[in-house]
Amino acid sequence: MADTIVLEFPSSYKWLNMIDLVCGEVSSEMGFGREALNAISICVIEACTNALEHGNKCCPEREVRAVFKRRPDRMVIEVIDCGRGFDFKEYLKHIPDPSDIHNQRGRGIYIMKQMMDSIAFEKLPGRGMKITLEKMIDGDAEKNCD
C-alpha cells in the first residue's frame, strides 16, 4: 500500500461511504485496534462533513480533499475544503460544554480533540481550511492541539 492516498470528492454526503471504506482499509492495514478504528472513522467523517457543509456550503462544484498518510508510528489525515475558513484560534478557546443539551454547536471539534492524539488547523492561501488529524499507533501519545 502506498504511504499516501489522496482522494478528492464533490461536496455531497454520498461520497462519505467511499471515504470511510478507504479510511477503514488504511487504518486496519496499519494495525489499529477496534477502539482506535472507530475513533478514526468517526473523526474523518466529522472532518469531511464539516468541510463539505461549513467550508464548501454543500456546493457540489467545490471539492473536498482527504489525504491519508501512513507513518511508522502514526496515521495522519488531512481534510481540506475550499471555504473561507474561520478563526480557529479564537474558536478553540471557547469550545462549549458538549454535554450542554441547550447548545447545538461545537461538539464536532470537541469530539475530534478527544478521540485523536493531535488536531491542527491551517488556513491555506488560495484553497481553504486544512484540518490535520493524527492517531498514534500505540495510542498513548500526549495530545496536542494547535
Added chain:
Amino acid sequence: MKLKTRDNGKVTILDLSGKLMGGTDADLLRDTIHGLIEEGRKRVVVNLADVKWVNSTGVGILITGYTTLRKNKGDLKLLNVSNKIQSILYVTKLNLIFECFTSEQDAVNSFTGT
C-alpha cells in the same frame, strides 16, 4: 436518513436507517416528533440499529428531539446504539442524558410517569 414509525403499546418506535448527519434529517425527525406530540404520543424510542453513521450534527438532532419531548412532558430513549455512536455519547458525556437499551421491550417498559 430514512425513518419508519410504529407503535409498541403506548410507546412509539422510530426506526432510523442510513446516515444521521444533518441536512433534511433534522427536519424529518423534528416534524415526526412534533406530529407525535400533537397526537399525544410522547413516549418515543429511537431505534438506531440500522444507522451506519452519526456525526455531531446527528447527535444534535437527537438532542433536539429529546428536549422537545421533555418540554412537552414526554421522553426519548435510544435503542440498539452501535459502538461508534456509544463512543460519541461517552466522549461528549451525553451518555448521562440519553438512556440506552439493547432490548426494545426493556426500552418500552422503562417509561414511567410520562
